[in-house]
Amino acid sequence: MLERILILLLFLIGFAGIVGMRNIIKKIFGLTIINSAVVLLFIVEGSRIGNSAPIIDAEIGLVVDPVPQALMLTAIVIGVCVTALALALAFRLYKAYGSFDIDEIHRQVHRES
Amino acid sequence: MKFTGRFTVSPESSVFSLVMLPLLGAALVMLAKAFLKGRMAAGMQFTAMLVGLFGPWLALLYTFPLVWSGLTVEGVIGNWSGVVGITFQFDGLAWLINALGYTVAGAAWIYSLGAGPRGPVFSSVFLIQTAALAATAMTADIFNLFVCLEVLGIASYVLVASSEKNGAFLASFSYLMVSASSMVFFLAGLFGLYRLTGSLSYSGISQALLALPDQGGGLAAISLSLIIAAVAMRVAMMPLYGWLPDAHALAPHAVSAVLSGVLIKTPLFALSRIMLIVPLGAAAAQLLGYAGAATAIVAVLVALSQKDAKRLLAYHSISQIGYVVCAWGAALDLGMDTMAGQHLMTAAFLHAFYHALFKGLLFLSIGTSTDRAGSRNVYTLRGAASTLRQSGERLPITLLSFIIAALAISAIPPLNGYASKIAITYSLKGSWQYWVLSAASIGTIASFIKLSRIFWPQPARIRLMATEEPSAVFMPSVATARHSGLPAQIVPGPMTDTSAVKRANLPVGISQAMLALACVASGLAAPWLYGFVLRLLDSAASLGFTSLNPGPALYTADNLLKTLYMVLAGFVLFRLAVSALGSRLLSLVRDRHRGFHGLFLSFAVGLSVLCVWLLLV
């Protein structure tokens, strides 16, 4: 139970970062953190039903659930791809408006248009 | 012609060529970029686009007889076991979504040939987006739905950012953050459902949930609402639409057409597949239907207050998707095994299809006119018709396209918008949604009278103003260059975006003419199309309602009279809106920039409302 509470806490910290941080790089940090939290949740919970890695060789006991592991491989990679694209956009925003501050960027965008 | 040899194309293969052909096209574009130079590369890219966007029509034609006769092509990809493998389902609905997607994507690509963007990166991303649309339409596996939505998402972030307009990077960034975060919530919902059911396919999930005591209880309700909220974010429904106006208004015109026309509807119809079979799905659909009605009226009011022409159109996309969601939600609430449900779903799809046609046409024609006139301000731009004529357009195709599309979205007979709006209100008659949607239609008429003023001749006073201050909208690249400190050859000058559009060119005309003809033809053929869609959806449910009730009668005196009243009311509303008092009131509802956190606050509120609703029913 403690593990679940800690993972939820991690998720909420990341989410608060996305919503509350003004620096867009920190918002991207938050996105990475909530992604990690969900991946951790899948793996931690999926590992409760077995006691050996899902690789079948000789006589092994019950393996952990391999399905969440395979799904999380995909989710991790997709998360990093989105992060990279977000960073490229953040780079462009910095070059155009000279700041990582989301309010400052908003202000400049709306002043110009 | 019959295949007589040993080589036969299985239905499954032809279904997957809908996904694989655009991907193959994308691969060809990339190969061309990597290995070839100059004319060869351009030629190969052109061929690849033809293969990717028009080749799938062969597969659609090939699978049509199957779908028409009521068969559903379904199975597990790669013939693996269904316990872990990915289930897919190609039925009438999937066929219709694919037809919609490839129609609009084809027209948008032809337009982009003339007006840009047209680089290899754009082409490959565009094709990948089209492929993801096809895959979304036929998946019956919840994690595969997640992957498809992510592909759609990442392609559209890149496409929105490919605009050179001021603020496009911010629009793309906001869209990315909001939708990527909502996809993490989708994963959390997926976790809940997997924990309850141990299954990822829709049918497996619904069977396991039905077998559980209390049908999964609170966890099922919350997981479902997490998934629905994440998809509703993409659909841009009532509280969750904050990202859309910027993204759609700042994207290149051809991309705007696809984003508004197809991209926001495909997730909605893909969602219906799981909502139909999961317990609580009907209740969720009911709430979404109510939100859709609210969306239709609120967004049209905001649209009426806009001054940027493309933003106005973007708000109309939200409003029109509200109509679709309203009918869609009511249909799923009633269930697809009832006659009223079937008719509502038909109306919803028909409106989505027609909206894709006329909104695509609107984005293209308004985009062309405003680019040539050099301003997008609805209040100051006048005389766009003569500007178009001066730019060498001998046939007034752009003007005619705009008129046709504006009449269509205002639901004037005999254009297609009339038919689908009548179809939606016909099935909703007597409910409160009927009145809300009618009011929204009046608002639509008023705001398109307002928009059409940009084509009116230029009065002397405004002409003076226009020459004094060149519009600020079209100087973004200079600003970007100044801020970025990059040398001039990297950041193009202000004219690169528009130079192609400055002169009339053939692809722009052709794509507009195609869509305009499609609007008129689909309006005239509306009764037939209604029967066609009804039959396809019916074959999915295989109940045979088609013969019992052929659908609403279009040109009754009642309906025509109602349209007349609505046009009059719309004109009155327009006069009110441009009066001094009206414009002051409207400036109150004009989209306040609620800031970045506002987007997330609305997501959190929408999500928790949906949760509470599902827990209470």
Next chain:
Amino acid sequence: MSGRARRILFLAQIALCVLLVAAVLIPVFLSSMPWPLSARDYLQANGLAESGASNLVSAIYLGYRAFDTLGETIVLLVAISGTIAIIAHGGAVLAQGYGLPSGTASEPARHLPPKTRTELLEVVTGKLGPVVLVFGVYVMMYGHLSPGGGFQGGVVIASGIVFLALGSRVDASNSLTSPENLVRIESAAFALLLLAASSGIISGSGFFGNPLAGAGLTPVAFIITLNAIIGLKVGAGLGFMCIAMLGRGK
């Protein structure tokens, strides 16, 4: 509204946001329902026989759910080309097409301080590069037996490529690490992946089916092939992105 009131309103909105999300997520995250056994039991009993891969995660990743993996590589592809296009040219490369001067993919180089390479770095990375490459190929090819697979191997290969690029002299033409070649490898591997995915259609075993099932080939051969292609594609793509970002393009 004063600055202070605005700030309080802002914080209140954020607190509301987080509280609402927490209320919704608590039942999902803290649920103590027993974890379902059906998929695990099925895979433990039949996974090896059906797919031939003793690593069950690989069996799912490239067998049962290979279509997801295709989607994932496409996300990576779009992310890489989008990232490069955005950082190097803003929207221009997307908007203009073939009119651009070639070889500008390394544009961000100008923002790095000139001294990113030292003598020591050059020697160490140059020597380490080939080793890392070989290790990457190992991870890639043995993914069906042991932890690892095409994607992870590809990432290791990418870092090997970056090491080689860092280690090579400025003017030495290193054909593996030139951006042109990496882009070529990536696009060719993507085309190969699509061909492999659809080859089952022609041979009759269905989309993403093992194309040589009739000829007695076990599914594991198909998994190994997919692993190799994905590894190549991911390695070339990520390597290209990292080199472009480090400004080591031609």
Next chain:
Amino acid sequence: MIPILLALLIILAVYTLASADLLHGVIALSGISLISALIFYLLRAPDVAITEAAVGAGVSTVVFVWAIRATTRRASPVKNAGSSSAAVLPEDESL
């Protein structure tokens, strides 16, 4: 064991979001990835552990470091330090 590592993750997450130097934030973030990878390994998910280490701690860190070196390390703009940091939104000018 696992709860301790998770608690460490939370500390790192708070540090990531609170640090004034973005580069320190990135290092903490790659720490999060590495500890996650360790947790995955302990929980018998070696494939996910390898991927998280390679992709989360490797690729993503490279991209972050690049983005920060190409722009700035400071987390908050200098000129606004001390002044009201609340969202000051532009009034939409009327027509």
